Amino acid sequence: GAVVSQHPSRVICKSGTSVKIECRSLDFQATTMFWYRQFPKKSLMLMATSNEGSKATYEQGVEKDKFLINHASLTLSTLTVTSAHPEDSSFYICSARFGHGGREETQYFGPGTRLLVL
Amino acid sequence: GQSLEQPSEVTAVEGAIVQINCTYQTSGFYGLSWYQQHDGGAPTFLSYNALDGLEETGRFSSFLSRSDSYGYLLLQELQMKDSASYFCAVSSASKIIFGSGTRLSIRP
Numbered sequence: 001g002a003v004v005s006q007h008p009s010r011v012i013c014k015s016g017t018s019v020k021i022e023c024r025s026l027d028f029q030a031t032t033m034f035w036y037r038q039f040p041k042k043s044l045m046l047m048a049t050s051n052e053g054s055k056a057t058y059e060q061g062v063e064k065d066k067f068l069i070n071h072a073s074l075t076l077s078t079l080t081v082t083s084a085h086p087e088d089s090s091f092y093i094c095s096a097r098f099g100h101g102g103r104e105e106t107q108y109f110g111p112g113t114r115l116l117v118l
Numbered sequence: 119g120q121s122l123e124q125p126s127e128v129t130a131v132e133g134a135i136v137q138i139n140c141t142y143q144t145s146g147f148y149g150l151s152w153y154q155q156h157d158g159g160a161p162t163f164l165s166y167n168a169l170d171g172l173e174e175t176g177r178f179s180s181f182l183s184r185s186d187s188y189g190y191l192l193l194q195e196l197q198m199k200d201s202a203s204y205f206c207a208v209s210s211a212s213k214i215i216f217g218s219g220t221r222l223s224i225r226p
Contacts, residue, residue: 034214043205043216046214046216111160
């Protein structure tokens with residue numbers, strides 16, 4: 001299957017700092033990337049949809065100025081958590097899809113980034 | 119909007135069969151997917167149903183009834199390594215939305 005990588009896999013930072021997470025599709029060009037957040041023992045909550053070369057579409061309740069998304073190329077999307085606070089501590093997972101949402105397509109998930117804000 | 123319902127927990131015995139149900143409400147439905155997630159790991163894709171019927175992949179099978187907005191994941195010959203959370207997810211043209219997950223615990 002397709003491979004999606006995330007970096008870093010784990011990050012610990014002080015409250016008030018910004019953290020950048022990278023998501024890369026390694027063997028295919030992803031027209032769309034998705035960012036999810038998952039709290040312990042909870043489901044994956046879609047934060048935003050990122051299309052290459054255009055602004056991200058944020059889900060209701062997600063602050064776009066807090067979670068900056070840049071989809072600079074067909075293989076790279078970044079999520080920046082600005083001025084992180086302890087309540088932002090979570091597991092952040094990206095996924096990538098090639099094509100344009102055809103009925104037979106699925107998403108390929110990265111390994112996730114565990115963020116701990118002290 | 120979109121919503122999915124699945125049981126929060128299921129317990130089964132090693133070697134047995136277990137079925138995890140999922141009902142959904144959505145507009146612009148493309149298909150129903152199933153993902154497995156072990157503690158501390160990322161979700162891994164198990165199956166995808168776009169049409170009614172049963173899809174079999176080894177010990178795992180997935181079923182979809184579009185008219186009933188219902189699907190299930192069937193796990194056979196359960197092994198201890200199958201202990202994990204299982205998520206159903208509905209796909210539309212723009213995104214995939216996940217259910218709350220079913221925690222599967224397997225007893226020896």
